[in-house]
Amino acid sequence: MEASTILGRLADRNLATNAVATIVDDFKTVLKAQCRLQGEWLQQATELSFAKDQAAKLAEELATAQDVTAQPKVQALEAQVRQHERDLITAYRDKGKLSEELLASRQELAAAQHALEGLQRDLVNERDSRKDAEVQLQEALQALEREKLVAATASGELQARQAEREAAVLECETLKAENQDLISRLVAIKEAEAERRNEEMRMHAELDRRRRELEVLEKAAAVDADNRLGAVLLTGADLSAQDSVPAHAVLRLNGHDGGCFGASFNSAGDRLATCGADRIVRTWEPQSGTQMSELRGLTMTALGVAYTADDRFILACSQDGSIRAWDVRTSRERHVLTGHNQKVVSVHPFYVDASRAVSAGADRCLKIWDLNRGFCTQTLMSHSSPQGAVADQVRSCVLRDVLMMDLLPSNTQIPAFQ
Structure with missing residues (x-):
């Protein structure tokens, strides 16, 4: 906001400077016109003085020339005098106009000088304002650089926080997945434990049944062995013949x-x-x-x-x-x-x-x-x-x-x- 204000003030100063330049140009034009009018006035005054001298000379010649032979010359001189008088009147008229124009030019020059002085004061003020504006602009630029640096730092911190957040979200998702997996495994372990207990109960019942069957078989085998032993004793068979020890190796395996x-x-x-x-x-x-x-x-x-x-x-x-x-x-x-x-x-x-x-x-x-x-x-x-x-x-x-x-x-x- 301060930078835009400073730029607006600089633009106004440029417009004022252009106006001063225009007034200075007009003042130069007026000075040139005044110089020209003063030159014309001096020239008219010189011609008027010359005409007066000529009229005086003609009057002297007219006074001295009284003879008839000089009458045409006198008339000619009178005509010249009248002409010079008319020229003198015209010169006086032109001199009056030039005086009026010179007075107006002086008034305009005074007004232009007054305006120029005011513009110079305004220009000095504008220069001071420009310096102040430049200082403010420099301070604003420095503040802008600091703001940019702070914004860049904040952006970096924001990106770091976003990365940390994404990592935390990913870790949370991983922990959720691991937790779900642990829950699934725990449920599976519980199911396996229940199945194992059921199997143990079934195996216990099966073992009890088989134990009873083995007891029956052992009793039957004992009775059968007693019967066979009695038969051997009655027939006198050699009991040691069935417990012979091998005398040599039948096969040797090297592996x-x-x-x-x-x-x-x-x-x-x-x-x-x-x-x-x-x-x-x-x-x-x-x-x-x-x-x-x-x-x-x-x-x-x-x-x-x-x-x-x-x-x-x-x-x-x-x-x-x-x-x-x-x-x-x-x-x-x-x-x-x-x-x-x-x-x-x-x-x-x-x-x-x-x-x-x-x-x-x-x-x-x-x-x-x-x-x-x-x-x-x-x-x-x-x-x-x-x-x-x-x-x-x-x-x-x-x-x-x-x-x-x-x-x-x-x-x-x-x-x-x-």
Whole structure:
């Protein structure tokens, strides 16, 4: 607003300067006219003086010339005198007009001088105003530069705040997504927990039913064994003939560098699985000793290997604390069972239920696994590190002790036998 006011005042000053220039030009014109009129007046005065002198001379000549012979000359001189008088009258008239014009010119000159003085004063004032306006304009420009700098700084801060806001919005969206994902995972965990509890209840009922069936089978087997023992005693058969010890090795398999630590036949006896320090599980055809496949994936030494009762999976335990299950048909890894904190020293499948297996670890835990879903269904604690486990009865060997553990939910530990 101040800059526009200053520019308007500068424009008015330019108009005033133009008016002063016009008045000065008019004043110069009047001075030129006055000089011209003064020159004409001096010329008329000179001619008038000359005419007076001529008239005086003619009068003297007329006075002296009285003879008749000088009459024509006198008449001529009189005519010249009259002419000079008329010229003198005209000169006086012109001189009066010139005097009037000179007076008017002087008045105009005085008015022009007065106006010029006023304009000069106005010009001085305008110059002072111009200086003040220039100072104000300079201050306004400096203030404008400061305002621009402040605006640029504010714009930068605004952009930074907008970037922070966008980052905060993005982080909020990410947190919302993570929260939603956590909620979904929590719901899934709750559903899995509920499903696991339902499965545990179903498994408990199934185990109770199978336990009763096994008790019946054991009683029947005991009765049958007593009958067969009585028959042997009556006939006098040699009982030691069935416990012969092999005298030499039928087949030697060289397949593991660093030692072989486990071997297991399948239920049909036509396949043999071995494991060792080379972290590889190999399957063999025992009749010819031909290697059938190699199962890889272990990260440390394999300490035990076993076929499941239905020959679907091969299980191997390792020093890395994991148990791996491979599909026998495709030789692909099916599950990685983790839960032991230290090495797993033994793994054995259930013969009654082929979908489950038990493992013994150096962390003093026995774990029962669901092979269909690949997670632990039960953990049994021991007072020392177990060295092996046999499913169905879950035998745990601790030094010289044999522990019998019930698989019912009460986890009752039966006293050890020495």
